[in-house]
Amino acid sequence: MSRQPTPPQLLLENQLCFLFHRISRDLDAAYRPLLNELGLTYPQYLVMLVLWEQDGRSVGEIGQELCLDSGTLSPLLRRLQVRGLLERRRDPADERRVTLHLTRDGWALRRKARDIPESLGRKIVDDPAAYLQLHAQLTQIAERLEA
Amino acid sequence: MSRQPTPPQLLLENQLCFLFHRISRDLDAAYRPLLNELGLTYPQYLVMLVLWEQDGRSVGEIGQELCLDSGTLSPLLRRLQVRGLLERRRDPADERRVTLHLTRDGWALRRKARDIPESLGRKIVDDPAAYLQLHAQLTQIAERLEA
DNA sequence: CATAAATATATTGTGCACAATCTAATTGCA
């Protein structure tokens, strides 16, 4: 039987990838109680961030911003629509496109979300300088992986 | 209407959390072609890593190692069993426990996985010193979030 | 010893992620 000891690179504790995987789930769990009060999941919250920043974007534009395809976004957007947070309209200029438009309730939710980012940020790193350093380093890693 | 400009902390580009979310998915995508050749998904690969390191662990022990509950692990382990990579046995000493045991095929897969970690590691950071620094920083963040 | 509490795992239901496929609309070009 091939029961040699496991080579060190196959040990879980040495793997950077698992740390990213794990932190991503930790963050999701940290967001959950806060977002529950807004009735949103984390990916739904991301879509709301994108629309709060610029309303009326299309499905494709949101997908590009969040690196998500229509298979993920279509049902997610339908749930936000059912909740009454946004409307979907066919773009008259290009009938293939569907644009999303926040409702009054969708805009109102922004006030309740205002304090979430800072609250979460503090859970990751305390020091603002470390925050910026890590942000820069991770941005570089993400872009490298997406290249 | 409440159409004040979005406060900066609600801007997607300023958020560390989204970077973690995004990198986690980028890594998943980077693993996919490599793991496809082994017929594994990334979470299945994590379970195999844990068992290669120490065979015969229980569902709960694996869950603790990977921070996963039985709702995720039960069906995942069943798929690995159906693939013939492991067997599940009721622990005779405690009939509530189910222990997992790699088959010959499960062990054989370790050889094919040997080069994956290094290949992935290089996609994240080139410099070994930077790898270690980031590993330490992320470990601290993960432990802080899980505290 | 009987039974209540705790523990280990499984099941169900919801939602995200992504590949593959499909439809409809638009664009390019011969």
Added chain:
DNA sequence: TGCAATTAGATTGTGCACAATATATTTATG
């Protein structure tokens, strides 16, 4: 103009993640 290629989005199917709940076994307690 007419048709092929492209583009936008939706749908389907598989798998992960997690909350809530259920079941069976073990342990603790009176």
